[in-house]
Amino acid sequence: MPSKPPVLQNGPVSYAGTMAKIDELFTAHKLWLATDKLALARTIGPEIRCAFTSGHDPIAPEILDALPNLKLVACFGVGVDGVNVAELARRGIAVTNTPDVLTEEVADFAMALLLSTVRQIVKGDRYVRSGEWVKRGNMEMTWSLTGGKTLGIIGLGRIGKAIAKRASAFNLAIAYHGRSKQDVPYRYYADPVSLAKDVDILMAVTPGGPGTKHLVNAKALEALGPTGIFINVARGSVVDQPALVAALASGQIAAAGLDVFEAEPCVPTALVDMLDNVVLQPHQASASHETRGAMGDLMIANVQAFLAGKPLLTPVKV
Secondary structure (H helix, E strand, O other), X not given: OOOOOEEEEXXXXXXXXXXXXXXXXXXXXXXXXXXXXXXXXXXXXXXOOEEEXXXXXXXXXXXXXXXXXXXXXXXXXXXXXXXXXXXXXXXXXXXXXXOOOOHHHHHHHHHHHHHHHHOOHHHHHHHHHOOHHHHHOOOOOOOOOOOOOEEEEEOOOHHHHHHHHHHHHOOOEEEEEOOOOOOOOOEEEOOHHHHHHOOOEEEEOOOOOHHHOOOEOHHHHHHHOOOOEEEEOOOHHHEOHHHHHHHHHHOOOOEEEEOOOOEOOEOOHHHHOOOOOEEEXXXXXXXXXXXXXXXXXXXXXXXXXXXXXXXXXXXXXX
16 A cells, blocks of 8 residues: 655644545644644654645644745645745745635625624623513514615625625625725725725735734724714724724624634634624634535645646746
């Protein structure tokens, strides 16, 4: 039986089926389980050409130094803000990610989170289960998506466009902010504050990283206003989290639906305690069996293509 190609696995991926496939197809050296990570890297260093990781789980510089023949880091996920792509490129190491296969799933989730926040679905579920409906009668009214409202999307990439398509079906007008104006039938705003001022709902979909850190800041939240709703399916770093907490606590904005946070899995107690106007999710936007399986398959396929001398399927541009 031919030997399986050796790979470094920097950390676990969030789908058991992918973990099993990695073990089936490769000799996977699991760095996160090693008592002495650097010693393991030095031992296996010369034979490792490919590594698996997630887009928010960087390979430490000293580990990279111990892997002189590493040529590919295959990431599980679209976002690679936690991986220093420029530094890897400087070392001659390519990076791949898993776009497209999760676009529709994340867009579905974003709309579900928006609806749950606006119509207070989670609060209503709690109201029934607690017996409050019997004790107090009908729950108070919720907000609505009707009435000519506008959704402002920060980051009109693949996922942003898929969200816009779905939101249009709800008769929401669409506006957006991004690095540049695109050839789309939506209003463009050059900065998030101007966008927030003109919309009813502000949704972050942009990649994370230094370039988008705190794009949604105190000024943007103030511009969104007391009836405004903020939805984040991007990265926790995109919003100034203390400013968001303050805006929600003071009524500066009406509500928020959050799938991502600054220091996951830790969520500020202040947000946890906001039961009436905040919907919280544990970074679940792409977390279906089908989508996570497809992400894992694409990540593995990139490594297989590299080892076969073929072009990478989804390389990340520097």
